[in-house]
Amino acid sequence: MAFNSWAEFWAMGTHGIYVWSCYGLTFTVIALLVLHTRQQRQRFFRAQIQQLKREQQQHES
Amino acid sequence: MSFIKRWWQLFEQTVSPKYFYRISERFIPWLTLLATLLISIATVWGLAFAPADYLQGNSYRIIFIHVPAASLAMSAYFLLAICGVISLVWKVKTAEMVARAVAPIGALFCFLALVTGGIWGKPTWGTYWVWDARLTSMLVLLFLYMGVIALYNAYESSATGAKAAAILAVVGIVNLPIIKYSVVWWNTLHQGATFTLTQKPKMPTEMWLPLLLMLLGFYCLFGLLTILRTRNVILERERRSQWVRELVKAEAAKRGANRGL
Numbered sequence: 001m002a003f004n005s006w007a008e009f010w011a012m013g014t015h016g017i018y019v020w021s022c023y024g025l026t027f028t029v030i031a032l033l034v035l036h037t038r039q040q041r042q043r044f045f046r047a048q049i050q051q052l053k054r055e056q057q058q059h060e061s
Numbered sequence: 062m063s064f065i066k067r068w069w070q071l072f073e074q075t076v077s078p079k080y081f082y083r084i085s086e087r088f089i090p091w092l093t094l095l096a097t098l099l100i101s102i103a104t105v106w107g108l109a110f111a112p113a114d115y116l117q118g119n120s121y122r123i124i125f126i127h128v129p130a131a132s133l134a135m136s137a138y139f140l141l142a143i144c145g146v147i148s149l150v151w152k153v154k155t156a157e158m159v160a161r162a163v164a165p166i167g168a169l170f171c172f173l174a175l176v177t178g179g180i181w182g183k184p185t186w187g188t189y190w191v192w193d194a195r196l197t198s199m200l201v202l203l204f205l206y207m208g209v210i211a212l213y214n215a216y217e218s219s220a221t222g223a224k225a226a227a228i229l230a231v232v233g234i235v236n237l238p239i240i241k242y243s244v245v246w247w248n249t250l251h252q253g254a255t256f257t258l259t260q261k262p263k264m265p266t267e268m269w270l271p272l273l274l275m276l277l278g279f280y281c282l283f284g285l286l287t288i289l290r291t292r293n294v295i296l297e298r299e300r301r302s303q304w305v306r307e308l309v310k311a312e313a314a315k316r317g318a319n320r321g322l
């Protein structure tokens with residue numbers, strides 16, 4: 001451990017704001033990227049399944 | 062000649078979007094596991110256990126994300142340019158799709174490298190930004206990424222857009238050696254490379270080992286995101302083909318079954 005207490009860990013000397021903002025931003029961007037990628041796939045299947053149902057209905061009528 | 066033709070057909074088959082879609086599925090769980098493990102270990106190690114720098118104190122801990130992000134931004138651009146060449150010369154569809162998937166990932170990591178660098182610069186150099194060679198060439202890389210992404214969406218026919226984007230990506234590759242050697246060629250505030258292939262790092266092991274783990278973790282994450290996003294592009298572009306329609310039917314059956322439970 002490079003720190004003696006949690007308070008020291010959060011403070012990062014006097015550089016807490018710089019270190020934590022960097023890590024916060026990076027992990028936020030990564031999370032958004034992963035989420036967007038999953039959403040892309042979900043949206044594709046939702047749209048295509050609807051399309052499929054529409055085609056089946058047309059076929060029946 | 063028929064021999065060459067058969068080989069070419071075999072080659073075309075292995076680089077087809079359908080094949081890529083099928084084969085890439087196997088890598089997803091492994092890359093997810095590796096990326097999660099490596100990034101979590103490196104983050105905890107780098108933030109809490111690595112010793113403070115004797116000169117910079119704790120602000121140097123930004124290195125554990127700044128260097129991997131910057132390295133990834135450059136590697137992703139290299140991949141983008143390679144895919145550009147392949148799609149321009151051999152008209153391989155999959156290469157174009159990979160490029161389309163990689164561009165936004167690379168752009169975001171380039172953005173992260175610039176912002177974390179700026180934040181790190183404040184306590185270390187006393188300023189968020191200077192117009193020096195390394196920082197400026199990295200900003201140019203971000204603009205190149207944005208140009209490539211814009212070109213993809215600038216034309217009504219996606220084929221024309223992809224061609225224009227590929228050309229820009231290939232031309233823009235001259236920027237990569239400029240970024241790499243900017244710290245050598247010009248007087249700059251920015252420090253030299255942390256890792257080189259030929260020399261032992263100048264930092265102690267407790268510092269460079271977590272950095273190396275984070276670097277590997279970021280590359281695994283990049284591989285994972287590239288595969289997932291390329292698969293999305295493939296689905297979208299091949300949605301009228303028989304095999305994607307089968308996939309959609311299977312997915313519809315699965316969802317219908319889940320709803321029935």
